[in-house]
Amino acid sequence: MRIGVLTGGGDCPGLNAVIRGIVRKGTQLYDYDFLGFRDGWRGPLEAATTPLGIPEVRGILPLGGTILGSSRTNPLKVVDGIRRVKENLDKYEVDALIAIGGEDTLGVAATLHEHGVNVVGVPKTIDNDLNATDYTFGFDTAVNIATEAIDRLHTTAESHKRVLVIEVMGRHAGWIALHSGIAGGANVILIPEQRFDMDRVCAWVEQRFRINYAPIVVVAEGAMPLEGQMMVKDDSRDAFGHVRLAGIGEWLAHEIEARTGKEARTTVLGHIQRGGTPSAFDRWLATRFGLHAVDAVHDEDFGTMVALRGTDIVRVPLAEATVRIKTVDPALYAEFDVFFG
Amino acid sequence: MRIGVLTGGGDCPGLNAVIRGIVRKGTQLYDYDFLGFRDGWRGPLEAATTPLGIPEVRGILPLGGTILGSSRTNPLKVVDGIRRVKENLDKYEVDALIAIGGEDTLGVAATLHEHGVNVVGVPKTIDNDLNATDYTFGFDTAVNIATEAIDRLHTTAESHKRVLVIEVMGRHAGWIALHSGIAGGANVILIPEQRFDMDRVCAWVEQRFRINYAPIVVVAEGAMPLEGQMMVKDDSRDAFGHVRLAGIGEWLAHEIEARTGKEARTTVLGHIQRGGTPSAFDRWLATRFGLHAVDAVHDEDFGTMVALRGTDIVRVPLAEATVRIKTVDPALYAEFDVFFG
Amino acid sequence: MRIGVLTGGGDCPGLNAVIRGIVRKGTQLYDYDFLGFRDGWRGPLEAATTPLGIPEVRGILPLGGTILGSSRTNPLKVVDGIRRVKENLDKYEVDALIAIGGEDTLGVAATLHEHGVNVVGVPKTIDNDLNATDYTFGFDTAVNIATEAIDRLHTTAESHKRVLVIEVMGRHAGWIALHSGIAGGANVILIPEQRFDMDRVCAWVEQRFRINYAPIVVVAEGAMPLEGQMMVKDDSRDAFGHVRLAGIGEWLAHEIEARTGKEARTTVLGHIQRGGTPSAFDRWLATRFGLHAVDAVHDEDFGTMVALRGTDIVRVPLAEATVRIKTVDPALYAEFDVFFG
Amino acid sequence: MRIGVLTGGGDCPGLNAVIRGIVRKGTQLYDYDFLGFRDGWRGPLEAATTPLGIPEVRGILPLGGTILGSSRTNPLKVVDGIRRVKENLDKYEVDALIAIGGEDTLGVAATLHEHGVNVVGVPKTIDNDLNATDYTFGFDTAVNIATEAIDRLHTTAESHKRVLVIEVMGRHAGWIALHSGIAGGANVILIPEQRFDMDRVCAWVEQRFRINYAPIVVVAEGAMPLEGQMMVKDDSRDAFGHVRLAGIGEWLAHEIEARTGKEARTTVLGHIQRGGTPSAFDRWLATRFGLHAVDAVHDEDFGTMVALRGTDIVRVPLAEATVRIKTVDPALYAEFDVFFG
Structure with a gap:
């Protein structure tokens, strides 16, 4: 099995921890090969790849940024984008893809899944505004x-x-x-x-x-x-x-x-x-997201993304991630009125 | 209404944030008076009190330790301990008591509640080993x-x-x-x-x-x-x-x-x-625990303690806090095997 | 002997460490009394004072800001300013004054010294632009x-x-x-x-x-x-x-x-x-400035200020502090050319 | 010109900043080639080398440790050590050597200089106990x-x-x-x-x-x-x-x-x-040490080491570094008596 990995959207501390978790478990437990796609969806779209294995993920846990690079490239907005992505996945014999990103990145992942791509998502937003998970790393x-x-x-x-x-x-x-x-x-x-x-x-x-x-x-x-x-x-x-x-x-x-x-x-x-070394909480959460994302691949539970519920990592449909933005509830905001002024 | 507050057991960053949350909301929203008991259960046992109001909680949010002091004094292990605590609560006209502490402190609180004391608990353990809550501050x-x-x-x-x-x-x-x-x-x-x-x-x-x-x-x-x-x-x-x-x-x-x-x-x-300024997460959690503990008093929901479930603060019976220690599940520990060596 | 202390100008981490050093050594070694003047030169100008002794300086070492307050009030720009300051110093029986501040604050100190006031200065500038000292705290x-x-x-x-x-x-x-x-x-x-x-x-x-x-x-x-x-x-x-x-x-x-x-x-x-807790270096430097400033008072070496030269604290005439601003030497700036681009 | 660089002795935050300073200035300003020796004096002794140029020093400024490795190997205690070091320097056509280290490392450097090796030293001790410099990085x-x-x-x-x-x-x-x-x-x-x-x-x-x-x-x-x-x-x-x-x-x-x-x-x-990212002061000092060490090579001022005096970087004879350890002066220690108890 060869698994592709990409990171899309804005910078977020913890991205490297996710990648490391995926590669360590995938390699050591499931004996997967990995291929890095560069700069988010630009990678599979333009066949921009980079080696990804145990040596590449050494020492990256505390580092900000992403070793895979990122971009806001959206294959859905490119002529023939979906077809080109699928062709490149075939060309590199990628059996499954793990996409780490926010609303936009995961939206593309959901669409690709509808087109038959084996994709698992990892949610990422510094703003914590994804409804499907209690918290996002970063x-x-x-x-x-x-x-x-x-x-x-x-x-x-x-x-x-x-x-x-x-x-x-x-x-x-x-x-x-x-x-x-x-x-x-x-x-x-x-x-x-x-x-x-x-x-x-x-x-x-x-x-x-x-x-x-x-x-x-x-x-x-x-x-x-x-x-x-x-x-x-x-x-x-x-x-x-x-x-x-x-x-x-x-x-x-x-x-x-x-x-x-x-x-x-x-x-x-x-x-x-949004830069620099992640907090301990974010490294813990991101690492667990990575470990569970590769489990989802192993279970062939495609079209899902990992999410935090309480202290558990669960899987939810990818579509859920993009349905509704999680904003601050007026009732929660009102709880803190006593501190104002 | 006069509310007593005490902190028991080991030091834990966030104790002052809880106290501040209690006093700010209790004073400003519910018009309560507060009385601080010194050094955990030694306070009500020996009538050791200290003033507690808005001025006392100014600037304490980022401070480690507890402005009320702490101890491991256990009135249940003292001759006539329960009676003496109740007498002192009466003497100071304390209508309800908020006890912030770990297994031991909350165990005393549970027993006192059985003896008719109006008590609400706030869980505290640096070790995060309380079963009733997802996380504890500190x-x-x-x-x-x-x-x-x-x-x-x-x-x-x-x-x-x-x-x-x-x-x-x-x-x-x-x-x-x-x-x-x-x-x-x-x-x-x-x-x-x-x-x-x-x-x-x-x-x-x-x-x-x-x-x-x-x-x-x-x-x-x-x-x-x-x-x-x-x-x-x-x-x-x-x-x-x-x-x-x-x-x-x-x-x-x-x-x-x-x-x-x-x-x-x-x-x-x-x-x-266990010393020094709390992390942002701990200040947030401790503040919310404080706000919700005073709500529990207002609702006369005594014999309960506040707890975190996902992103919500809920109330659980005080007894639950002491029933079972939360240890690391072997399955969770095994998740990380791939990182060893 | 009674010593007045004031802090003037912009906020700077380390001000409290200076005050603490002054009061600890002055009280314990020289048996001085201290009087705090509030808000820089506004204090002696308007007779705004505050108690200053060992209890007041407890725990202030790591705190940003200044327990004495600060302002940009300049008695030289106030009608009869110098006379009013001297009258208030007499009224409170202040034998000597330690002024902690930048160019402006120390400029007033220098003028007052010419008018017979027993004054010792401690240099303060977050910008490090005082010529008479290698570094300033903050x-x-x-x-x-x-x-x-x-x-x-x-x-x-x-x-x-x-x-x-x-x-x-x-x-x-x-x-x-x-x-x-x-x-x-x-x-x-x-x-x-x-x-x-x-x-x-x-x-x-x-x-x-x-x-x-x-x-x-x-x-x-x-x-x-x-x-x-x-x-x-x-x-x-x-x-x-x-x-x-x-x-x-x-x-x-x-x-x-x-x-x-x-x-x-x-x-x-x-x-x-310019806010928050000082670095270890700044606490060390500020503490030593405080200790040496009170030594200067003890030696009746008025009209001087303390300064850092290498690892030594020395005394220089107050006037020196205000003569020339220390800017970045073009030769030093050019040393780093190799890092640009 | 080809310059060898090595780091010896215990770990110390700032080592990488020195190396980076040396390589950036040496390459960009003086057009030098660099050769890294691995693990302190073990490098030239056993011909253990590693490439060292602009790409190798990218991103290392904030990193603890040393990209060149370190050891306590002492060629003076090895049979024929000096001859072997000199042979290897010749073999790799190394015209000059910059040795970054403490008493022991610089002691070897001093002896090698007596034996005709073109060597410049950079002092390093986490304990700050070198007499020849006001401070050492780390x-x-x-x-x-x-x-x-x-x-x-x-x-x-x-x-x-x-x-x-x-x-x-x-x-x-x-x-x-x-x-x-x-x-x-x-x-x-x-x-x-x-x-x-x-x-x-x-x-x-x-x-x-x-x-x-x-x-x-x-x-x-x-x-x-x-x-x-x-x-x-x-x-x-x-x-x-x-x-x-x-x-x-x-x-x-x-x-x-x-x-x-x-x-x-x-x-x-x-x-x-002694691990982890250096403070701003240590990065500044270490960088300047690196820049000035390569200047010393350029000036062919061998047998010297760089040192901090006030805010200036100066050169002192290598021998000075090892003559006398800088301990805490009893008078300085006594300054702080007022804080004890």
């Missing part, structure tokens, strides 16, 4: 990084009596903002799931100063104020003449300054949330 | 600390071509050893649940050297070799004349040296695994 | 934080084949950018001391992609391109209508995208560089 | 690791009211113990340079409990009590029958328990202090 690392940053902001907020805004990842789901904000003791947490009211934000900010502290505001990159609270000029060019929109973090800091008269500063964590 | 922090230590040992093991043994916590359950060993890429992981065979350990060690690497051995403090493999002298005094037993980590290093002729060195992490 | 912490961030960016830069720009502190001196850039293995480092040429920056960026890697660009907040390379529109309002200038990091990312066609993303570390 | 990393461990012990010491002993590296010099002990706020610091008095240690321990805190004791592995205070049994076998001496940390914990009646626990950091 998320815990991102939350730890954001939490450490918030920890560091506290003393400075106090010393300077400034509002400190920190923008974290999360275009459609506020999980990183919520978890790191609660873990870091933030005073305001703004998520994409619920448009925020600048009046309320400023009330929290002022309440915090009243008791002689300074507020930390965590904002997900996809969070937005209520309709009408954000005035965008017709001329959306910045001071240097480039067409651009400032991030929500910067906008928020300016708006808070303008409304409350308090100085505000912004930190934009950006890509440091 | 465990993730300990695993991260042990994993970082293992990470650092790898390069040195290689450079020195030495066996490096690291002893981690876990008297009865091997969760910390297993999680940190897998996350750290250890070559041998030894847990209390299964007596290990020195022949097999040495075979793994030698296999590792054969491919020109050096082995990392993670051993839980409670792990033991097969019967007859550990020779203990009649005279159990150490070289300095003190009565003592060396830890299993040191014993293992000496035994591996003696059997394989390879140099071996030991690291004993000890109490650094 | 700097090592900031460099470590920035380096860890750069470490995390590497894998993501590769996986995404993106240019990653990281903006670090340093308005007038590029020390943080240079040290963290070299320690983090950056491919371009831009400092305020030398205007950069966008053509050269883009050449480095493209060179990096040619060998199939992705570039990390570290830029100090005060760095600027060559005259004429930055076009600023007359209308310096941002897309939301606020008057503002985007930071240099964001500008750079947009400019690189525009010129090279490669995607670029920005991380702005902001205040997380 | 030391700052070790101190940070030990300090973080001490930080974590504090809360647990308090909660458990236990004495916590932590044993750190330092056979002959107490630099790591002193720096980490001061940075971590330890209550007792014991170094090899000065035999400690158990009576005084116990007095400090008891003083700490009197004010209701719990003591942290940092002890260097080479520290010893006063003559006569350590009773060693004739029979120096441990409880398991192996010949061994317990480490000083364990001995100390038992002795404190026996004398004061307080519970004591030990952490032995061991090799985690």
Whole structure:
């Protein structure tokens, strides 16, 4: 048996741990051969391969990134994409394929499975917004990084009596903002799931100063104020003449300054949330995903993906992964109201 | 309503986060008063109290230890203990008690509940060995600390071509050893649940050297070799004349040296695994436990404790917490066989 | 003897370690009394004081911020400022004053010394730009934080084949950018001391992609391109209508995208560089500064400040601290040319 | 020109940064070829070589260990060792050799230089005990690791009211113990340079409990009590029958328990202090050492080694490195008396 492996979509700590788990168990227990496809779906589409065996996975457990490379190439959007992928799988005598990736990558996997490809999926999203699994690897690392940053902001907020805004990842789901904000003791947490009211934000900010502290505001990159609270000029060019929109973090800091008269500063964590060595939790989860994905291949349980339920790794239909995005439940968000302000 | 709060047993990162969650929600949402009892059950037993309100819980979220102190005092083992506890609760007009602790602390809580005390429990064990909950706070922090230590040992093991043994916590359950060993890429992981065979350990060690690497051995403090493999002298005094037993980590290093002729060195992490600032996961979990414990009081759902199931916080009977210890399932342990040697 | 202590200027990890060193040695060895002045020079100016003794300095060694608070209040810019400060020092029977701060704070100290106040200085600047001392505390912490961030960016830069720009502190001196850039293995480092040429920056960026890697660009907040390379529109309002200038990091990312066609993303570390727990080096240096500052008081060596020379703590005239800013020597900067691109 | 490079002695974070600095500058600026010798002096002795060029040094900056391997092989103790080394250098047409290592490694280098070999040295000792340089790389990393461990012990010491002993590296010099002990706020610091008095240690321990805190004791592995205070049994076998001496940390914990009646626990950091990723300071220093070592070769300034003086890298005769070990000055140690107890 020869198994192909690919990683697609955005960077996520733990990808290498998954690959290592797959290769170690597949080689040692099931005597499989492995073939690496480069740069996500570009690999099988363009026959871009790389050797993948025990030597290639040595020492990669703690490393960020992916030894297989990644891309957002989508064979479904390429003329004859599915046929070319199938031809290349045949050409390299690949019996089954393990695809590690998010909604898009797994969506392609689901379609290929309908076209007869033996495929098993491993879910990956730094944003933790996949409905079919309790957690995805990479998320815990991102939350730890954001939490450490918030920890560091506290003393400075106090010393300077400034509002400190920190923008974290999360275009459609506020999980990183919520978890790191609660873990870091933030005073305001703004998520994409619920448009925020600048009046309320400023009330929290002022309440915090009243008791002689300074507020930390965590904002997900996809969070937005209520309709009408954000005035965008017709001329959306910045001071240097480039067409651009400032991030929500910067906008928020300016708006808070303008409304409350308090100085505000912004930190934009950006890509440091999705790079570097994974946390212990993410290495554990990613390793187990890898071990169980190769078991699914062995069981010929194709068209499924591995998922975490409680402390168990289970299998769910690949289609499930892409059905519904997991966003922050308003009831969960409301649990933390007592920490705001 | 006045609510008493106490923390019992060993130190565990996240205790302060629980206390803060309880006090913030209880005060702001339910308008409760709080009273802190000092040093676990010694507090209500000896009427040792301390003020507990919003000011006392400011800034404690990231701090290790417990602002309420802890002890292993057990009122069930004290003459008239239960009566004295009840008298003191009456004296301070405490309507309900939230007890944060492990098997012993919650065992007392269960007994007191049978004697009519309104008590809610919050489970706490660094070893993660409580059956009623998926995870306990403090465990993730300990695993991260042990994993970082293992990470650092790898390069040195290689450079020195030495066996490096690291002893981690876990008297009865091997969760910390297993999680940190897998996350750290250890070559041998030894847990209390299964007596290990020195022949097999040495075979793994030698296999590792054969491919020109050096082995990392993670051993839980409670792990033991097969019967007859550990020779203990009649005279159990150490070289300095003190009565003592060396830890299993040191014993293992000496035994591996003696059997394989390879140099071996030991690291004993000890109490650094249970101190210091909690990981983001532990702060999140501990905070949620605190919020839900005070909800249980509000619902007058006494005799219960909060627990994690998947991503939900649920309530289970206090008795359940002490019924059965959660040890590492042999099937789970066997999943990782492919990484050994 | 009663000694006043104050901390002025921006936040800096290690301030509390200095205070603790002063109070521990002053109290235990010299039997001094201490009085804390709040919020820098605002303290003696407005008679804002706080108790300062052994109990107040317990546990503060690892904490960021300053227990005395800080501000940028300058008594030299206040009517009758010097007279009011001297009156308050007399009123509280303060025999000598230890001022911990940067150029501005120590400039006031120097002037007060000329007016007969017994003052000793401790230099503080996160930017490490004081000429009279090899290093200032806080700097090592900031460099470590920035380096860890750069470490995390590497894998993501590769996986995404993106240019990653990281903006670090340093308005007038590029020390943080240079040290963290070299320690983090950056491919371009831009400092305020030398205007950069966008053509050269883009050449480095493209060179990096040619060998199939992705570039990390570290830029100090005060760095600027060559005259004429930055076009600023007359209308310096941002897309939301606020008057503002985007930071240099964001500008750079947009400019690189525009010129090279490669995607670029920005991380702005902001205040997380100056908050939180100090590194071991900074705690050691800050503690020694505190111990030696109180020795200077004991020796009545007023008008001096402590400074690091090699591994020794020496005393230099206060005036020296403010004479000349220590910027990155072009020769030192040129040493690292081989790492660019 | 072809330059040989080797790393000898114990593991030390920063070795790879030195190698990278040498190769990058040597290749790009001076157009040198490089040859790696494997495992310290074993390399030139046994003609064990490995390719060394720009591709080999990619990505190694943050990695612990050494890509060249290390050993304690000493050609001066091998029959015909010097002749064999010289023959192999000739055979591989090596024009100059850069030796990175401690006292022993550089001692060999000095002797070889006397025998006409073109050699430049780079000093390396995790213990920071080389007299010729202000600091050596690796030391700052070790101190940070030990300090973080001490930080974590504090809360647990308090909660458990236990004495916590932590044993750190330092056979002959107490630099790591002193720096980490001061940075971590330890209550007792014991170094090899000065035999400690158990009576005084116990007095400090008891003083700490009197004010209701719990003591942290940092002890260097080479520290010893006063003559006569350590009773060693004739029979120096441990409880398991192996010949061994317990480490000083364990001995100390038992002795404190026996004398004061307080519970004591030990952490032995061991090799985690010398492995893993280097701190920013160590990467900066190691990189600069590498750059300057290759400059020394270019200047044909053989028989020298690079050294740190203040913020400058200078060259000193190789012989100087081995003349005198740098131990903790009693006056420096005494500076910190005010923190003990």
